[in-house]
Amino acid sequence: MSAPRLAYREARSALDWPLLAYALSAPAAGILCVILGVAVHQPWFIVMIGALFVPGMIGTTLLYRNWPTGIQIDESAISIGAIGSARAARRTPTINHQSRGLFTCPWPAVEDVRIVTDRAELRRMKNQPRYYTFTNRWGGKRGMSHCPCHVGVLASPFMRAALVLDVDPLAVTTTRIRPARFYSNFKDGRFSRLIHPELSPTWVVPTRHPEALGQALKAFPGSWEPVQPH
Secondary structure, three states: OOOOOEEEEEOOOOOOHHHHHHHHHHHHHHHHHHHHHHHHOOOHHHHHHHHHHHHHHHHHHHHHHHOOOEEEEEOOEEEEEOOOOOOHHHOOOEHHHHHHOEEEEEHHHEEEEEEEOOHHHHHHHHHOHHHOOOOOOOOOOOOOOOOOEEEEEOOOOOOOOEEEEEEOOOOOEEOOOEOEEEEOOOOOOOOEEEEOEEEEEEEEEEOOOHHHHHHHHOOOOOOOOOEOOO
């Protein structure tokens, strides 16, 4: 049996310039501080490196979490996640690294599909509990111990366009995602909390090429409008 005809493929779809700049700016600044500190024989660079440690850790962590994210569309299904890895479907990552998994929705199970490019709508999506995910934030929000991480939501921190799918959760195929424990050191009344995954009926994945993706979607049957107007 021949493989389904490939209609669209976008590897590393979350790696836009804002994310790369955010992730690499603190390490680059730290290296510059070391060079300048050694050159002028001043100890202040140690303080600067310490101040850059947390921003650098957050940035590189978010870059790592979003690195595998991609989109693939063929005649049979839409797939998001680590589309470039043959092992993605067999992995069992935690909620922190769900982009290392693979999430596939066959076309009959796609209830709606759209491309969101409106900046205000993208910002609202980040703060809505039903889109809660760890691909666009470093840690859990205070007081959200009862809010699960939504599997299939691969939103990135600075995405400027996103493919949004409403799917039938009973008909999709996904990697098994494991819970993860977050430590708050009693800031919310407890030392730690275990956050569980929950399969989302709405999938979100960033795209760097919304126009090309919209053209690819037009080739498939459906009553949706591929690109959401501003």
